[in-house]
Amino acid sequence: MSSDLDRQIEQLKRCEPLKESEVKALCLKAMEILVEESNVQRVDAPVTICGDIHGQFYDMKELFKVGGDCPKTNYLFLGDFVDRGFYSVETFLLLLALKVICPFCPLEKYYCFSFW
Numbered sequence: 001m002s003s004d005l006d007r008q009i010e011q012l013k014r015c016e017p018l019k020e021s022e023v024k025a026l027c028l029k030a031m032e033i034l035v036e037e038s039n040v041q042r043v044d045a046p047v048t049i050c051g052d053i054h055g056q057f058y059d060m061k062e063l064f065k066v067g068g069d070c071p072k073t074n075y076l077f078l079g080d081f082v083d084r085g086f087y088s089v090e091t092f093l094l095l096l097a098l099k100v101i102c103p104f105c106p107l108e109k110y111y112c113f114s115f116w
Contacts, residue, residue: 005101012094015057015087023093030096033103047074055085060094070102 008018008026018026048067053060067073081095082088 002101005097009094009097009101012090012097013061015090017090018093026093026097026100029100033100041076043076044074047076050075050077052078052080053082053085053091054080055082055088055091057085057087057091057094060091070098 004022005026008022011018048063050060050063053063067075077095081092085091
């Protein structure tokens with residue numbers, strides 16, 4: 001799934017839609033990960049804390065451009081991913097795909113992509 005997921009992430013970064021079957025598979029994989037996580041997450045420093053994105057896809061892309069890509073940068077997203085911006089679905093799917101591909105940094109076991 002990793003090569004497919006890598007391709008999907010690149011597609012989502014270009015704000016291009018995924019196929020319905022890909023969205024379903026991504027949601028199922030993310031659900032497997034999120035269900036196993038504790039409601040309270042330990043987050044080790046350094047971490048980049050991101051507040052309300054509100055579906056502002058290009059603002060989120062700028063966050064990653066400035067802050068760096070996972071797993072080089074640890075991110076904690078506090079919520080309000082969608083609800084106002086024009087690209088709410090694309091924003092949420094990219095965050096979900098990044099969570100699936102990078103739930104933690106493999107070398108140091110830090111969560112580099114956490115949802116609050």
